[in-house]
Amino acid sequence: MTSIPASRPALPLMSRIPWRKIILYTVAILFALWLVLPFYWIVNMSFMHEVDATSVPPHFLPKDPTLANFLGFIHPTTDQALLGSHAVADTPYALMNSMIVALTTALFNLVLGTFAAYSFSRIQFKGSQVLLIVYLLTRMVPGIAIIIPFYLVMRALHLLDTYGALILSYTTFALPITIWILKDYIRSVPRELEDAARVDRCGWFRMMWSVFLPISAPGLVAAAIFAFMTAWNEFMFALFMTSTISSQTMPVIAANFATDLNTQVTLMAAAGVVAVVPPLVLVLICQRLIVQGMAAGSVKG
Known part of the structure; x- marks a missing residue:
């Protein structure tokens, strides 16, 4: 049993x-x-x-x-126009200024970052890793420590209260991270593709445009979004280097709402929504590429 x-x-x-x-x-x-x-x-x-x-x-x-x-x-309205040092009337202009500065900063970062990342990925030279680490260490310097030197340099170049002062500053901040993101993507491209493009008599620029950039699209988008957000959200340098609505960005104008005791909280909330919508839409559109770019940049090498 x-x-x-x-x-x-x-x-x-x-x-x-x-x-x-x-x-x-x-x-x-x-x-x-x-x-x-x-x-x-x-x-x-x-x-x-x-x-x-x-x-x-x-x-x-x-x-x-x-x-x-x-x-x-x-x-x-008459009351709204006087609130927050004319912050309500200045908001559309500040939104346009932020868009111009952020898009130009992203473009400059992609161009400069692509050249630098290709050099670090394909050219072996002494001290390349040390130089990469130095680039990254520059991001650890607090902004308050360098804002006075930046201000003096921009004043000497007659760039105060212009887009140029903000674009140069923000490009400097975002470029090290852009290089780190793109170098891993360029390293992932097989050298055989580059050799095949040269056999087909492609010049360097055409090879980059036809081979590297399409394959590195997720990394490029991730780097561009990072640079865009850096420029869009920065407040301290924009406050120091701009003085009129001709170049003031959204963070500066949004802060002006708090300078008036009679500021309406509903207007402040609406300004916050207006400031958030452009980067939010951009991130939602490019969400898949951003995730691919950041993930690949953290595990490849």
Whole structure:
């Protein structure tokens, strides 16, 4: 006769509860709320009337949604035009300034970074690794330590209160990371493709355009987005080196809202939404390439 195996005793309920997963999911949800709720609150207030935005208890949804706060940037009322040292009327111009500076900074970083990254990836020279580390160490210098020298240099070059001062400064900040991202992508391109392009009598520039750049598209996009965000969000250098709306960017104008005791919080919220939308749309469009570029840049080499 075959013996019937004894059934295993049931585990206690406490040991069957997946505490580890519960804790991880709880932490993830809390972290997501911590990131999303501030942005949601700004968007929520931007569609409110001032009375609803300052009411106690607060309204988590607009009772009577309005676009007046956004329309004020195009046709500000008399009261709105005087708020925050004319911050409302200056917002469209600041948005355009930020876009010009950020896009130009991203373009310069891609051009200079591609040349430098190709040199570090394909040309073996003494001290190349040390030079790469020195480039990266420059990012560890706090901005407040170099802002005065930058200011004096830009004044000597007569670039104060111009796009040039901001573009040169931001390109300097973002270029080391751009080089580090692109060098790993260029190293991943087989040398055989480069040799084949030379056999086909392709010059260096045509080889870069036809071979390297298409393969390195995720790295290029990741580097461009990083440079764009660096220029878009920077405040301290923009504050020091600009003085008029001809070159002031969104962070500077957004700070002006806080200089007036009568500033409407709904207008401040609308300005925040306007400032966030361009980089947010850009990141959403290029999300897949950004993830590929950053992931590859961290594991290849």
